[in-house]
Amino acid sequence: MENLPQQPAAYRITHQLQDAKLTVYLAGEFGIRNLAAFVGDINRLLVAEQREISGIDLDFSGITYFDSAAALAVIRVREETPDKKIKFSFVNLNEEIRDIFSVINNKGIARRPTKAIKPREGILVQIGDTCFLLGRDFINMITFVGELIYALSYTIIHPRSLRSKDVLFYMKRAGVDGLPIVGLISVLMGLIMAFMSFLQLKQIGANIYVPSLVSFAMVKELGPLMTAILVAGRSGSAFAAEIGTMVVNEEVDALKTMGFDPIRFIAVPKVLAAMLVVPLLTLYADLFGVFGGLIVGVTGLDLTFNTYIVQSMKTIKVFDVVTSLIKAAVFAALIAGIGCQRGFQVRSGAQDVGKYTTSAVVSAIFMIVVADSIFAIMLHYVR
Amino acid sequence: MRSGENKPIITADDLTARYGSNLIFSNVSFQVNRGEVLVIVGESGCGKSTLLRILIGLEKPSCGRVLFQGNDIVNSGEDVLHNYRQNIGVLFQSSALFSSMTLNENIALPLTEYTNLDTETINLIIQMKLGMVNLSGYGNHYPAELSGGMKKRAGIARAMALDPIVLFFDELSAGLDPVTAVELDELIIKTNEALGTTIVIVTHELESICKIADRVIMLDKTAKGIIAEGTPQELKENSADPRVRSFFLRQLPQKTAQE
Ligand SMILES: Nc1ncnc2c1ncn2[C@@H]1O[C@H](COP(=O)(O)OP(=O)(O)OP(=O)(O)O)[C@@H](O)[C@H]1O
Ligand SMILES: [Mg+2]
Numbered sequence: 003m004e005n006l007p008q009q010p011a012a013y014r015i016t017h018q019l020q021d022a023k024l025t026v027y028l029a030g031e032f033g034i035r036n037l038a039a040f041v042g043d044i045n046r047l048l049v050a051e052q053r054e055i056s057g058i059d060l061d062f063s064g065i066t067y068f069d070s071a072a073a074l075a076v077i078r079v080r081e082e083t084p085d086k087k088i089k090f091s092f093v094n095l096n097e098e099i100r101d102i103f104s105v106i107n108n109k110g111i112a113r114r115p116t117k118a119i120k121p122r123e124g125i126l127v128q129i130g131d132t133c134f135l136l137g138r139d140f141i142n143m144i145t146f147v148g149e150l151i152y153a154l155s156y157t158i159i160h161p162r163s164l165r166s167k168d169v170l171f172y173m174k175r176a177g178v179d180g181l182p183i184v185g186l187i188s189v190l191m192g193l194i195m196a197f198m199s200f201l202q203l204k205q206i207g208a209n210i211y212v213p214s215l216v217s218f219a220m221v222k223e224l225g226p227l228m229t230a231i232l233v234a235g236r237s238g239s240a241f242a243a244e245i246g247t248m249v250v251n252e253e254v255d256a257l258k259t260m261g262f263d264p265i266r267f268i269a270v271p272k273v274l275a276a277m278l279v280v281p282l283l284t285l286y287a288d289l290f291g292v293f294g295g296l297i298v299g300v301t302g303l304d305l306t307f308n309t310y311i312v313q314s315m316k317t318i319k320v321f322d323v324v325t326s327l328i329k330a331a332v333f334a335a336l337i338a339g340i341g342c343q344r345g346f347q348v349r350s351g352a353q354d355v356g357k358y359t360t361s362a363v364v365s366a367i368f369m370i371v372v373a374d375s376i377f378a379i380m381l382h383y384v385r
Numbered sequence: 386m387r388s389g390e391n392k393p394i395i396t397a398d399d400l401t402a403r404y405g406s407n408l409i410f411s412n413v414s415f416q417v418n419r420g421e422v423l424v425i426v427g428e429s430g431c432g433k434s435t436l437l438r439i440l441i442g443l444e445k446p447s448c449g450r451v452l453f454q455g456n457d458i459v460n461s462g463e464d465v466l467h468n469y470r471q472n473i474g475v476l477f478q479s480s481a482l483f484s485s486m487t488l489n490e491n492i493a494l495p496l497t498e499y500t501n502l503d504t505e506t507i508n509l510i511i512q513m514k515l516g517m518v519n520l521s522g523y524g525n526h527y528p529a530e531l532s533g534g535m536k537k538r539a540g541i542a543r544a545m546a547l548d549p550i551v552l553f554f555d556e557l558s559a560g561l562d563p564v565t566a567v568e569l570d571e572l573i574i575k576t577n578e579a580l581g582t583t584i585v586i587v588t589h590e591l592e593s594i595c596k597i598a599d600r601v602i603m604l605d606k607t608a609k610g611i612i613a614e615g616t617p618q619e620l621k622e623n624s625a626d627p628r629v630r631s632f633f634l635r636q637l638p639q640k641t642a643q644e
Contacts, residue, residue: 251479256481259442259470259475260470
């Protein structure tokens with residue numbers, strides 16, 4: 003047929019009643035664009051003329067445009083005539099229209115779907131389902147942690163099996179590439195903290211404690227925490243998306259059939275890289291935080307460079323730095339582990355990749371905060 | 386091709402596969418004999434890929450077992466499966482090349498992992514494998530830089546990297562031009578005859594089936610199982626089943642009168 007009609011197409015439906023036989027003449031264009039209109043017209047006509055007719059002829063001779071949707075519609079009209087005794091036939095079909103009708107596979111339309119879409123369940127069922135899913139998620143998590151620990155220990159015992167090129171690659175991705183943003187955020191944090199504490203402390207003339215406060219907070223809490231959150235956003239998501247895409251492309255299956263353990267092959271280098279590089283990144287964040295405070299201290303608080311450094315050094319103990327690094331390593335393991343685990347959970351398609359990438363970041367940040375609280379309590383007693 | 390007749394290397398025993406409550410096939414039993422080329426055919430969606438995934442131990446059947454040289458790979462531990470997997474090569478329907486690696490690295494991966502060859506030898510082997518599938522010179526390309534058919538061929542090269550005992554190819558010739566497809570048929574025949582590799586293929590190319598297959602298994606979606614098994618010749622000439630005949634004669638099955 004020629005071009006699709008662009009405008010609401012023109013059609014005309016006329017009818018003639020003779021010897022209890024209704025003939026409906028279709029003329030003009032009938033297609034998907036004016037489907038609702040002409041089906042409505044035909045139905046109205048049939049209802050109006052329903053009285054004593056024994057047969058209906060649908061005459062196609064005047065049709066200039068016809069498509070498969072229109073063909074389906076007139077078949078539906080025929081099948082839905084309420085009175086089954088009425089003989090409903092299509093007449094004057096030319097070759098083209100006959101061909102269009104032949105495209106429609108009546109059996110296929112009538113077939114039931116092989117997979118039912120579940121209707122929305124009641125609230126109780128939904129709660130139950132969610133709990134079940136959470137439970138399964140938890141079990142998955144534990145299984146994954148076990149497998150990861152096994153794979154990590156295997157790698158430590160057999161260092162040759164480690165793909166060191168990958169480790170370096172991910173150290174660059176997670177660490178080096180993150181330097182600018184981590185540095186910037188840390189400086190700003192230091193600035194803000196120094197400034198805010200200065201506003202409070204100057205009221206009691208305790209400006210001299212600003213350096214202590216900034217360095218204490220930075221090294222003990224904010225440095226590891228901010229770094230971890232940034233790494234979760236930058237690298238945790240990247241790990242999940244990368245592994246998820248590999249699952250979708252059957253690459254993980256290919257790895258398995260080649261006899262590789264996907265966890266050892268894909269997850270271990272990422273986790274190790276993160277655990278190595280995040281503590282370094284944290285140290286760097288601590289330094290930049292102190293530096294941010296220093297800017298405010300020297301320019302706004304009449305403290306000299308020396309006093310500021312000395313005050314900071316007095317506050318920070320080696321113990322604090324070491325625990326800060328340990329914390330960072332634990333956060334890194336959480337971020338990379340969760341990122342990889344979420345990636346492996348992807349089953350099908352791009353949508354899943356997006357879903358689990360988001361989930362990787364959210365769960366990682368949540369777990370970081372939980373772990374941080376545990377550390378806070380533990381360190382309190384260790385001291 | 387015809388040596389070691391009828392010694393099964395892989396035995397599928399009463400396999401049933403489901404996705405959720407959706408039964409894909411049931412009671413599927415057959416043997417893959419040592420050194421033969423077995424072709425699995427059947428309409429789209431009848432479960433050929435699923436069957437292949439079960440045979441290579443990626444999917445667990447909901448019941449039944451798969452024996453490789455007498456060992457059950459479905460129900461035994463990881464080590465049996467691991468041993469099995471070092472002896473097979475697989476081409477996935479979507480090729481499944483590692484997208485972060487070049488073709489050379491893709492093919493080198495199993496070689497470096499399972500052999501202690503020096504780099505030079507490995508490079509030579511890679512060149513040879515790429516040449517076998519007509520991809521010489523593409524070694525430094527990433528999979529994303531290749532066409533679908535080229536990826537398929539690269540996947541074949543990777544599957545053959547270790548000269549495995551059994552090769553599985555899913556949709557071998559889909560997306561290939563006729564000339565390349567014929568070349569691949571030659572490659573399959575050569576691999577099979579010269580190296581004695583057992584080959585299990587899913588393909589729809591009738592000509593290549595007749596040329597390369599020692600035996601054909603036909604799955605069917607409505608029967609949810611195997612409807613025919615035999616040499617291509619037997620199936621072509623003697624089968625009573627209209628579905629089998631229509632496949633081999635490339636005709637629509639005789640339709641029952643309908644609208
Ligand atoms: N992950 C899955 N979840 C649910 N159902 C699936 C899944 N994978 C496949 N199926 C279903 O299993 C059936 C068989 O799929 P399979 O991929 O094995 O077919 P196939 O014979 O390989 O088809 P093709 O020739 O098109 O590749 C299909 O009907 C499909 O709907
Ligand atoms: Mg398939």
